[in-house]
Every structure is written in C-alpha cells, then in structure tokens.
Amino acid sequence: MIAYLGRRLIQSALILLGVSLITFALLYLLPADPVRQIAGRSATPQTVENIRQQLGLDQPFIVQYWRYLTKLVSGDLGRSYIQRSEVTELIVSRLPASLLLMVGAILCELLIGLSMGLIAAVKRGTATDQTLMVASFVGVSAPQFVVGLLLLYVFAVRLSWFPIGGYGTWRHLVLPSLTMGILGAGWYARMMRSSMIDVLRQDYVRTARAKGLARGAIIFRHALPNAILPVIAMIGIDIGIFMGGIVVVESVFGWPGIGQLAWQAIQRVDIPIIMGVTLVSAFAIVLGNLLADIIAPFIDPRIKLR
Amino acid sequence: MTSTPETILDIANLCVSVRGEDGSREVVSSLSLTLKRGETLCIAGESGSGKSMTALAIMQLLPQPAGRISSGQIRLGDTELTTLDERQMRRIRGDRIAMIFQEPMTSLNPVLSIGRQLTESIEAHTSLSQAEARQRAIEALKAVRISEAESRLKQFPHELSGGMRQRVMIAMALALEPDVLIADEPTTALDVTVQGEVLELLRDLQRQHGTSVILITHDMGVVAEMADRVIIMRQGRMVEEGKTSDIFARPRADYTRELLAAVPRIGGGVGRQKSREPTEVSKPANVADVKDLHVRFDLRGGVLGRVNRRVHAVEGVSFSIAPNETLALVGESGCGKSTTAKALAGLVPYGGDIVVGGRNLSGLGRDERKAVRRDVQMIFQDPFASLDPRMRVGDLVAEPLVIHGIASREERLSRVATLFERVGLSADQMELYPHEFSGGQRQRVCIARALALRPKLIIADESVSALDVSVQARVLDLLKELQREFGVAYLFISHDMAVVENISDRVAVMYLGQIVEMGTRDQVFSNPRHPYTKRLIEAVPVPDPAQRRSRFARLDQEIPSATRRIGDAPLKLSLQDVGNGHLVAAEG
Numbered sequence: 040m041i042a043y044l045g046r047r048l049i050q051s052a053l054i055l056l057g058v059s060l061i062t063f064a065l066l067y068l069l070p071a072d073p074v075r076q077i078a079g080r081s082a083t084p085q086t087v088e089n090i091r092q093q094l095g096l097d098q099p100f101i102v103q104y105w106r107y108l109t110k111l112v113s114g115d116l117g118r119s120y121i122q123r124s125e126v127t128e129l130i131v132s133r134l135p136a137s138l139l140l141m142v143g144a145i146l147c148e149l150l151i152g153l154s155m156g157l158i159a160a161v162k163r164g165t166a167t168d169q170t171l172m173v174a175s176f177v178g179v180s181a182p183q184f185v186v187g188l189l190l191l192y193v194f195a196v197r198l199s200w201f202p203i204g205g206y207g208t209w210r211h212l213v214l215p216s217l218t219m220g221i222l223g224a225g226w227y228a229r230m231m232r233s234s235m236i237d238v239l240r241q242d243y244v245r246t247a248r249a250k251g252l253a254r255g256a257i258i259f260r261h262a263l264p265n266a267i268l269p270v271i272a273m274i275g276i277d278i279g280i281f282m283g284g285i286v287v288v289e290s291v292f293g294w295p296g297i298g299q300l301a302w303q304a305i306q307r308v309d310i311p312i313i314m315g316v317t318l319v320s321a322f323a324i325v326l327g328n329l330l331a332d333i334i335a336p337f338i339d340p341r342i343k344l345r
Numbered sequence: 346m347t348s349t350p351e352t353i354l355d356i357a358n359l360c361v362s363v364r365g366e367d368g369s370r371e372v373v374s375s376l377s378l379t380l381k382r383g384e385t386l387c388i389a390g391e392s393g394s395g396k397s398m399t400a401l402a403i404m405q406l407l408p409q410p411a412g413r414i415s416s417g418q419i420r421l422g423d424t425e426l427t428t429l430d431e432r433q434m435r436r437i438r439g440d441r442i443a444m445i446f447q448e449p450m451t452s453l454n455p456v457l458s459i460g461r462q463l464t465e466s467i468e469a470h471t472s473l474s475q476a477e478a479r480q481r482a483i484e485a486l487k488a489v490r491i492s493e494a495e496s497r498l499k500q501f502p503h504e505l506s507g508g509m510r511q512r513v514m515i516a517m518a519l520a521l522e523p524d525v526l527i528a529d530e531p532t533t534a535l536d537v538t539v540q541g542e543v544l545e546l547l548r549d550l551q552r553q554h555g556t557s558v559i560l561i562t563h564d565m566g567v568v569a570e571m572a573d574r575v576i577i578m579r580q581g582r583m584v585e586e587g588k589t590s591d592i593f594a595r596p597r598a599d600y601t602r603e604l605l606a607a608v609p610r611i612g613g614g615v616g617r618q619k620s621r622e623p624t625e626v627s628k629p630a631n632v633a634d635v636k637d638l639h640v641r642f643d644l645r646g647g648v649l650g651r652v653n654r655r656v657h658a659v660e661g662v663s664f665s666i667a668p669n670e671t672l673a674l675v676g677e678s679g680c681g682k683s684t685t686a687k688a689l690a691g692l693v694p695y696g697g698d699i700v701v702g703g704r705n706l707s708g709l710g711r712d713e714r715k716a717v718r719r720d721v722q723m724i725f726q727d728p729f730a731s732l733d734p735r736m737r738v739g740d741l742v743a744e745p746l747v748i749h750g751i752a753s754r755e756e757r758l759s760r761v762a763t764l765f766e767r768v769g770l771s772a773d774q775m776e777l778y779p780h781e782f783s784g785g786q787r788q789r790v791c792i793a794r795a796l797a798l799r800p801k802l803i804i805a806d807e808s809v810s811a812l813d814v815s816v817q818a819r820v821l822d823l824l825k826e827l828q829r830e831f832g833v834a835y836l837f838i839s840h841d842m843a844v845v846e847n848i849s850d851r852v853a854v855m856y857l858g859q860i861v862e863m864g865t866r867d868q869v870f871s872n873p874r875h876p877y878t879k880r881l882i883e884a885v886p887v888p889d890p891a892q893r894r895s896r897f898a899r900l901d902q903e904i905p906s907a908t909r910r911i912g913d914a915p916l917k918l919s920l921q922d923v924g925n926g927h928l929v930a931a932e933g
Contacts, residue, residue: 246517250469251469260465265456340501340503
C-alpha cells in the first residue's frame with residue numbers, strides 16, 4: 040500500500056510537470072501580448088519594453104520556464120500581472136468556494152445519477168425505465184449555461200426558493216451544485232443502469248435469490264457494490280470535466296471560486312493566474328483519480344494495490 | 346427410515362415455456378416426476394434437454410420476464426408451489442429447497458465475505474441472533490470438511506480454490522437443512538480429483554440429514570455413481586425413467602442406448618483407438634521435438650515494482666511427437682498443459698528448444714518461423730468464442746491460406762469446399778455465419794480451419810470438452826479419420842481421462858508444470874506408476890452403477906501453487922525408464 044502510494048505520487052508529480060510545460064508553452068506561443076494588456080493602449084514603446092524586461096518576458100522560453108519551475112517548487116506561483124498580488128494567495132482565497140461547489144456537485148450527480156440508474160435497471164423495459172433514460176439523455180445534452188439560467192429563472196426568480204446568486208449559506212449552494220451535477224447525473228444514470236443490468240444477470244445474484252433473500256437485500260447488498268465499481272473509477276475522471284464546468288457555472292451564479300478567477304484572467308491574458316488555475320485543476324484531477332483507485336479495494340476485495 | 350418413504354416433491358405435467366424473438370418455445374413438456382425423502386434423483390441429458398429449466402422452474406427462478414411455467418403442478422409436501430406469490434416463494438427458497446450451481450467461481454458474490462454470505466441466508470429464514478447465525482455458519486463449514494472454519498468466515502471467494510468454493514456453496518445450501526437440494530451440474534467445472542471429493546461429500550451429507558437430492562448432470566459417470574433413480578431427458582421431454590441399475594443395464598429407449606454408447610469409458614467404448622505399435626520416438630522424422638521447455642511468468646511487487654515472484658507454468662518439459670501419432674497431455678487445471686501447447690504454437694515466449702520438422706524455432710528469424718509454424722495448427726476449447734461472429738465460415742476457413750499467401754482466390758474456394766466436405770459439412774454452408782451452426786458443427790469448422798494449411802501437427806486444446814457426449818464421440822471419430830487420411834499428428838490436451846484413454850497412442854501426465862509420467866496409453870492406464878497418475882485414473886467416475894466405488898481416497902491438502910519466490914525454483918524431476926519407454930518421475 041505504502042509502496043503503491045509512493046509510486047503513484049511520483050507519477051502524479053511527473054504528470055503535473057508535463058502539464059506545466061505544455062500550458063507554459065501554449066501561453067508563450069499565444070499571439071496576445073500580456074505586456075500590452077498591462078501597459079494599456081497609450082503606453083510608449085519604451086514603457087512596454089521596460090515592463091517586458093521587468094517581468095522577464097524578453098528572456099528565451101527555456102529560461103522563463105526554468106525560472107517558473109524553480110519558484111513553483113517552493114509553492115510560489117508568481118504574481119498576477121494585473122491584480123498586483125500573489126497568485127498563490129488569490130487561488131487559496133478562492134479555492135474553498137470552488138471545493139464546496141465541487142462537493143455539492145458530486146453529491147448531486149451521485150445521488151441523482153446513481154438512483155436513476157438503479158431504478159431504471161431494476162425496472163428495466165418498463166415506462167419508468169424509458170422515462171428515466173430520456174431524462175438522463177436531456178441531462179447529458181443540455182448545455183450548462185442553459186440549465187443554470189433555467190434553474191435560476193424557475194427556482195430563484197419565479198418561486199424564490201433560492202437566492203439568485205452569491206455565496207454564503209447552503210441555499211446559495213443548491214442551484215449551482217444542481218447545474219453542475221445534472222450533466223454528470225445523466226452520464227452516471229446511463230453507466231449505472233448498464234452496469235447494474237449486467238450485475239443482475241450474474242450467477243451470484245441468482246444464488247442470492249435461490250437463498251430466499253428479500254429483494255432489497257439482493258439489490259443493495261449483492262448487486263449494488265458490484266455495479267458501482269466502474270462508476271467509482273469515473274469520478275476521478277469527472278473532476279476534469281468539473282473544472283471546465285466551473286468556469287461557466289461560477290460566472291452564471293456569481294460564485295467566487297477559481298472558475299471566476301480563471302475567466303477574468305483569460306480575458307486579460309493574466310498568464311500567472313491562468314498557469315496557476317490550470318495547475319490546481321490538474322492537481323485536482325490527479326488527486327481525484329488517485330482517490331478513486333484507493334477507494335476501489337475497500338469495495339472490491341479482489342483489487343490489490345501494488 | 347420407514348419402508349415406504351414419503352414423497353417430498355411431486356411434479357405433474359410441468360410445462361415451461363420461454364418467449365424468444367420468434368415466439369414462445371416450450372423447453373419442458375409435460376414432465377412428471379416424484380422425489381422421495383432421502384432419495385437421489387438424477388436428471389440427465391445433453392444441452393438443451395430442459396434439465397436446468399426444470400430445476401429453475403421448481404425454484405421459480407426462471408429467467409425473467411421470458412420464462413414461465415405454462416401449466417402443471419409442483420407440490421412440495423402439502424404446498425403447491427406454482428400458486429405461491431413471490432413473498433411466499435421466498436420463504437421456501439433456501440429454507441425448504443436449496444440449490445447449488447455449476448460455476449463455483451461465479452456463484453458466490455466476489456465483494457462479500459464467506460461468513461456474510463453464509464449468515465445472511467440463515468438470518469433470512471430463522472430468528473437466530475447474529476452470534477448464533479455465525480455459530481451455525483461455522484458448523485456448516487465444518488460439515489463440508491473445510492479446515493479452520495472460523496477464520497474462513499473472513500475470507501473472500503477469490504481467496505479460495507474452485508473446490509473450496511463449491512463446498513462453501515454446499516455449506517450454504519445445507520445450513521438450514523432443506524428438504525430438497527437441487528444440484529445443477531455441481532462438479533462439471535471442477536477438476537476430476539476434486540469432483541470425486543465433492544460427490545462423496547454430497548453423498549455423506551445426504552445420508553446424515555436424509556435430504557432428498559435432485560442432481561442434474563450430463564455426465565453418465567456421475568449418474569452411475571450417485572443416483573438411486575434416473576430420468577433421461579431430451580428436448581424438454583422425459584425419454585426414460587427408472588432405477589439407475591436398470592437404466593444402465595437394460596436401457597429401453599433408443600436415445601438412452603445411444604447416449605450410453607457415446608460415453609467414453611476407460612478401457613472400452615465404441616470409438617476407442619486400437620493399440621498401435623509404438624512409433625520410434627527417436628527417429629529424425631519426428632513432427633515435433635520439445636526439449637527442456639520452460640515457460641515462466643514474472644510477477645511484480647514491492648516499492649519499485651520489481652520482479653519478486655515467478656509462476657513456473659512449465660518447467661523442463663520434454664517430449665516428441667511422431668507423424669500419425671496422438672500424444673495426450675493430461676493433468677488438472679493449472680498444471681501447465683495449455684501453456685505447453687501455447688508455447689508450441691508460438692503464442693507465449695518460452696525457454697528451451699522446440700524443433701518442428703527438423704528446424705529449431707529459437708534459431709529462426711520472423712519469416713522463417715512463420716513458415717515453420719504453418720505446420721502447427723490449433724483447435725481451441727470453445728467453438729463459440731474461437732470463430733469471429735462477423736465473418737462467414739468459408740472466409741474463416743480460408744483465412745490461414747490468405748495469411749500465408751497460398752493459392753489463388755478460385756483455388757482457395759475449391760480447397761475450402763473440399764475441406765468442408767471432408768469434416769462432414771456441406772460446401773453450400775460456406776456462406777453462413779458461425780451463429781447459424783450448432784456447437785459440434787462449429788468445432789468442425791475449427792477443424793477445417795486447422796486443416797487448411799495441411800499441417801503436420803494439430804494441437805487440440807480441450808477441443809471436445811465443451812461438447813455433448815454424442816457430439817463429442819462424432820468429433821473424436823472425425824479426428825481419428827483425418828489422422829488416418831492425412832497422417833497428421835495430434836497433441837491432444839485434455840482433463841478428461843476417459844477421452845484421453847480413447848483417442849491417444851501415448852500419454853504424458855503433467856503436474857505442477859512438469860511431466861510426472863509418460864508412456865504408451867496402455868502403459869500409463871494399465872500400469873500407472875506415479876501416485877498422481879493413479880489418483881487421476883481412480884477419480885474418474887465409472888459409467889456403470891455396478892462398479893460404484895466405496896470410498897474415494899481423500900487428499901488432505903490442495904494442489905500447491907506454481908507461483909514461487911525468486912531464487913526458490915522448483916526441484917526438477919528426473920524421469921526414469923521403467924521398461925519399454927515408460928517414463929516415471931522418481932518420487933522425492
């Protein structure tokens with residue numbers, strides 16, 4: 040177990056290094072000039088050159104990247120070009136909001152998706168099954184900003200059950216989490232359904248029935264843990280999709296997380312922030328996958344980590 | 346026991362139908378049977394005979410929503426089962442009728458511990474407390490002779506061998522002392538020595554508890570060994586019913602006679618190969634010579650993922666096969682027989698020498714090796730999985746010719762047509778797809794494919810194991826015929842001693858990756874010297890109730906694993922000639 044963790048952590052560090060290199064290279068190749076953004080339109084060529092030198096942006100790529108990397112090791116993500124503060128601080132101050140949103144979203148999608156899939160599988164071939172699968176299809180195909188605006192209109196504007204936007208109480212969390220969760224719920228419902236149908240066909244389910252167990256025991260004790268395994272592996276990958284969604288959803292709901300931070304930074308070519316957010320997202324994805332792999336042996340004793 | 350034992354289960358005019366794409370099909374037709382207390386009733390028949398469907402109908406576990414009981418009565422004691430609703434039926438299942446299934450590997454839930462799976466059925470049917478249920482579970486495990494029963498409760502199914510799992514299934518089924526136990530092919534998936542133990546266990550437990558048993562099997566050897574009465578089924582109908590000794594001694598129905606005739610028997614049977622003069626083994630004309638073959642698989646572990654253990658799948662195996670000869674490789678699962686075959690066919694990396702047609706494969710380049718490999722072809726066990734469902738069978742048979750760039754299109758077509766006729770199919774079937782054939786026909790297609798390149802050696806890896814006995818007998822006849830005609834040599838790999846005894850000229854017995862005994866068929870079967878060979882032969886159930894064995898020598902421990910730590914290589918056995926080329930490993 041320890042050996043496994045050690046190896047996985049080394050792998051993770053290598054992945055993050057790769058991500059940093061690719062993002063850095065892409066931003067370097069970007070036609071937009073960050074110095075122009077900082078200096079403003081009226082700046083003289085001299086001022087522009089000065090700023091460029093100050094920020095070290097006149098140096099060759101390798102030098103710039105190396106400098107970035109050495110700072111990164113000590114946890115320094117650089118300074119924002121525009122907000123004039125440390126990127127690390129900016130991200131740290133906004134991370135809790137995003138994490139909260141992510142937890143809310145994961146809960147939503149698991150709760151909705153897994154129960155939909157479970158019910159559809161058990162009621163396979165019935166009208167319930169078909170209705171649920173159509174619903175999941177809608178969930179998968181609806182764009183998040185549409186879902187978000189729709190939920191806002193119905194539940195915040197018309198019914199006033201939840202606040203229109205902002206951050207602070209659990210009521211603020213519901214609509215953004217739902218918006219993020221509905222997409223994933225659609226996927227999970229479909230995955231869970233097919234996984235469950237497969238498991239319900241297995242010999243050990245027949246054995247459980249032959250033992251005279253109640254339906255609930257068969258479904259929840261015998262089938263569910265087996266069916267949920269492939270779904271758990273998905274959660275790790277899912278965090279990557281979340282990071283994309285967070286940018287949209289946080290903008291729609293005015294949620295003060297790193298998605299909003301990233302959105303502002305992209306508009307102003309604030310490279311240190313874009314780099315920082317990208318790295319944090321990559322870290323979250325790597326961590327999510329690692330967690331999913333660590334959880335798996337607790338559900339399936341056949342899986343051994345080595 | 347009273348002189349007229351009461352009837353415990355009474356089935357009258359049972360009809361079961363399954364709804365398919367092309368309408369409803371009757372899989373069991375007006376079946377009537379009775380089961381008395383303490384009796385063992387065997388339902389025997391080939392695949393599709395409706396024997397398993399009968400069992401599922403009794404349990405009301407027919408595949409949903411397609412299967413249903415269309416008419417008839419099933420009475421258990423005073424209870425009519427067909428009119429019970431699901432809740433009432435649930436109280437019967439596991440408590441009054443228990444069932445064990447064919448596949449011990451998949452019939453236990455992989456994510457629940459043995460203890461949990463045992464206690465849950467006890468808790469579902471009794472009002473025992475958790476601790477009492479646990480105690481009952483331990484007793485049940487002890488009853489099926491599982492050692493260290495208490496610590497086994499914490500184990501998971503994957504930590505147990507196939508035989509152990511089937512014992513756990515039996516423990517589970519018998520823990521509540523049901524009136525009826527339905528065992529659906531309980532030993533089919535097990536090795537022959539393990540099968541012997543499990544059957545004996547079932548018999549002992551039945552005697553102790555007076556349980557009535559319905560044993561469903563295709564194996565007439567098992568029938569002869571276990572049954573008081575037999576029902577022979579075919580295509581959903583009962584063909585014959587009677588006392589076991591009567592059925593075997595004086596079968597009335599033609600089908601029963603055919604079925605019994607098709608069963609391979611050691612030292613008998615219609616299709617048995619005549620003893621032939623042992624071909625000179627050392628002649629240079631051998632089709633294949635294998636010298637000191639070893640195949641090892643490395644297992645990684647530790648912080649750096651280094652190799653720390655090794656599976657010694659094949660360890661120093663040597664043999665030769667002469668043209669026109671059948672060498673059988675026998676042994677139980679995990680003994681390395683299939684790996685040996687794969688090495689010979691070039692499907693796994695190996696060490697040692699494999700000489701085919703006088704050329705040593707290890708010294709050759711890619712293209713040369715491919716050319717030599719033409720002489721070695723394979724037929725696999727599962728005729729369903731080894732044919733690509735999206736290709737026409739004609740193209741499947743022609744494929745080896747295409748791969749090796751042999752013959753023009755027209756020539757290929759005519760060659761394939763000839764091959765089809767040769768293996769007992771007709772040339773106009775070339776346009777069909779594999780799913781349009783039965784299992785036996787598919788295996789014929791596989792044989793035609795193996796023959797397409799006119800190989801000198803065909804490796805048949807459990808090629809008839811998945812077939813019904815009557816089909817099996819015909820495929821074995823075909824193999825023998827083809828050998829006479831083409832002079833092809835066979836490496837025949839099987840776990841079935843009776844089939845091996847019928848088809849082979851020479852036999853090599855493998856155990857833990859090594860050959861422990863090798864000689865002509867008659868040497869090995871009439872005069873087995875190695876204790877493992879003796880065990881294997883003794884364990885085969887004899888399809889004759891008059892020869893029922895009293896007791897089976899029980900093996901106290903499981904077969905050891907071929908996985909060993911690095912530096913702990915297994916001891917190499919040396920073979921000694923005990924006369925006329927009969928080689929036996931020295932005991933040590």
